[in-house]
Amino acid sequence: MSAPDLSERIRFFLLCALCVLAVNGNGALHAQTDASPSPLLLIADFNRGVQNHVGGFHNVSEQSPSAVSMTRVSEVFRGGGGRSLRITAMRKAGGFAAVWISFHDFRQRRKTYLDTGGYSHLSFWVKGKHGGEKFRIKLADGAWDARQDGLDIGPVSRFLPGGVTRAWQEVLIPFRAFFPLDRKAMSSLTFDFHAPGETTIFVDDIGFKRDPGFPTPLTPKATTQIGKQKDLPRAMWNWNPLPLLLDPLRQKDFLSFCKRERIARVWLQLPTRSVRSPESGMIVDRPAGGDFHVEILHPARMRSFLAAAHAEGIKVEALDGAPEYAVKKFHHVPLAIVDAVIAFNRESAPAERFDGVHFDNEPYLLIGWHFPEMRKQILKEFLELNLECQRRIRSRSDMVYGIDIPFWWQSVDPQTGKVIAPATLNGVEKAASFHSIDMLDSVGIMNYRNTADGADGMLAHGLELLEYADKARKARIYLGVETITEPPVDVWFPVGLPRKKAEEILKADAPGFFFLSRINGFRAHVLDDGANLHFGIAIPTGLSPKQYKSASDTLVKIAEMLGAPHAEPGNGRAEEIRRAAMRKIARAPEWKDPKVRNFPHPSGKSGYAGFQAKSLFLPKITFGAKTIREMRFEVRIAEEEFRAYDQYAGIAIHHYETYRRLVESTTIPEIRMK
Structure with missing residues (x-):
């Protein structure tokens, strides 16, 4: 490292060390030193993590037919490295397109706004893709936040007389420009795109300054270099097993596709005799006075498929699921499936055995989920089922056991002020997602968003569960992405x-x-x-x-x-x-x-x-309407941070048929990790 790089780095970290956050008596966050605020309160440099330096997020606000997207990119930055926030807006005659950056963690029940009383200017850096880009600036305090809006400060040209160019420029906004906002309770900054057509800008280093002449430090190259990373394997759901079992050519084609797409684990629907009544669509009750059994169909063909998959280095887990399985009345069905797979493996050669059992039950689709007390009962029975499935598999086989859950179970329910999916197991109450991670071999998180970045992206929803899993040191975590589309x-x-x-x-x-x-x-x-x-x-x-x-x-x-x-x-x-x-x-x-x-x-x-x-099937849930290039880009961005967690097992793709259509709709090569 050269001397200038070293001095720049030391200066940068000394400045960041001064930007200490505290909480005042009113619950508002503020920058604090021993005597006075630091020269710069850095809010967001977009280099690491989906949350900024004061716990806030960034996200889009859009209404059709207008649209906006944003992501942190490593190709454009200030200094020797790092990232900036790239924003691309498409403004049409109707709707709106904006991006906001919050100065507090909006997920917390108690709002803790930012105290900027010791500062004189808001600062951020901007450059355009072409130059001449136009947008308006809004700022919000607690009162504006309650109205879900912001005070319009004016167009960016008000603070950049020469307008946005292709070079980095600092935008300095004096506090007098946003009088009468409450400087001790600042909430967010918004970029509102009003000019018709497409606009792309890059934003970096948002902060508050005591002195507008104080220089915003550049990010040193050494602090943001990412070494070459090995590509991670993936898992994939497949709900249609019969073509693979009955047609050797389609089986070979499927396994070749898995190899090309780095699919190392397949959750394959287990073909069994019917356990549902075709007239009602409901699961059958346990026969009176007798045991309930499940028969695996086409056992010889299944063994042949498993041997072929294992020869290609692909593991296969038996997949099934229904919301009703979560309810104790119907536990005999999934337990019979587990027993059938264990028995199948005992009768099979090692290469012809399943590697695990995987359930996708989705109990939140039950009507009772909408009643808080009934929800707790459903979740308790759901966890008891999975505990017993895990016990049987661990005690009677060398398979693994896993389930799928949504990313939002540990979020706060506005009705109760508690987590959405609370459950008590062995006298301990916590989110059912955390219980599942504590006791199972693997958990697939239905982390269904089509952007990596932002307050509603894959990173924001996935990282909390990965952090918990790393502390628990139990379940391996797969983070799922969706590729299906559904009409209204x-x-x-x-x-x-x-x-x-x-x-x-x-x-x-x-x-x-x-x-x-x-x-x-x-x-x-x-x-x-x-x-x-x-x-x-x-x-x-x-x-x-x-x-x-x-x-x-x-x-x-x-x-x-x-x-x-x-x-x-x-x-x-x-x-x-x-x-x-x-x-x-x-x-x-x-x-x-x-x-x-x-x-x-x-x-x-x-x-x-x-x-x-x-x-409606919301577009943000799926990559089904995106290109494979767009999907791979977002997954790559997310995995750069997911892979830092020991319990992260890889991306899981839902599901084979729609993902294959997406892959084969273009011939663009995959974006590899740098």
Whole structure:
């Protein structure tokens, strides 16, 4: 290292050491030294971690048809290395496109805004892709944050008379420019893109200064160099096993694809005799007075496939799952599957055995999930099932056992102020996600976002669980990405009723309703408008007249069971509840097109008030509408940080058929780690 590099590095770290965060009596964060604030309070340099130096995040704010994306990039930076934040906005006639940087951790229940009382200027550095880029600057304090908006300070040209160029320039905004914001409770900075068309800028080194002439230090090269990293293997779900078992050419093609895509572990749907009733879509009850057994189909072909996969260095785990498996009443089904796989392995040569069992049960799809006390019961039984599956596999085989869970179970539930998925196991209450990591061999996190960066990206959601796993030193963690797309689905609802009343009725008259994810074969949906719960079903396209009647009759039965209001002229209560539900739908990004829809009674009696809407598969969940280059770029960015955790096992891709279509839609080579 040269002398200038060393002195620059020492200077940089001395300045950062001065930027110490403390909490004042009002709960607001502020920079503090022994006597006075440091010359520079560095907020974000985008070099390490998804959170900035004061615990805040950055994220997009957009509304269609306008759009905006952002990510930290290592190709453009100030100084000898590091990263900057690249923002690309596409502004159209409608909607909006903005990026915000928060000065506090918005996830905390108690807001702790930033005290900047000792500083005179906000500073950040910007350069454009082409030069001449335009955007407006907004700042928010606690009051503006409560309104989910910011004070418009003006266009960037107000503070850069020559405008944005292709060279780095510092933007200095004096505090008098954003009077009357509360300088002791600053919340966020926003870049609002209003100019039509595409705009790309790079932002770096956001901070507050006591003296506008104080230089913002450059990032030294030595502090941000990343050595060459080995590519990590991946896992992949495959829900369609029969083509691989029945067609040798497709089997060979599948294994070749896995090798090309570094798939080292396949979670393969286990083909068994039916354990569901085709008429209702529900899992069958345990036969009275007898044991429940599961038969693995095509055992000889399965052994041949397993041997071929192992010859290519690919491990295979038996996959299955259903929301109802989480409920104790149906535990006999997954336990029978575990027993069947153990027995299959005992009867097979070593190369022809499964390497594990993997369940994807998704208990949050059960109706009872929407009732906090019932949710705790469901999660307790879910954990008890997995504990027993793990016990059987460890005691009777050399396989591993794993499950899939969503990334959000340990987040705070706004209804209760506690974690969304609390569960008590062996007298200890914690998030079910943490319990799962504590006791299992592997956990697949459905970390379904299509960007690595930002407050709602793969890193923000995945790192907390990796940090916990590294402390627990138990389960290996796979972080899943999604590649499917789904069209909007019509959902019909009878008008609902308050949560407490619905719970009382169901407990008294239909307790089994809590443990359904399907009703008469139709996928159940629950809409919570804040005051009432509405219970409906998804209506697939192309229903036959008989199926259409079945759907309508099902909704009438739901309405009768819950005592829903009738569709009668002048029924103000029904109209009031329906309007509240439709307002909720109009505001929610996962819903659209609310419409009035009533349900006539088959007998000709007065029918029931209701409504319909389209359920949307949010684009941010999946890479299905992206290119394979975009997916690989985001995964690479995420893995640069994921791989620092010992318990990180790799990316898991959902699922084979849609991922293959994405890969083969272009011929762009994979982006490799540097």
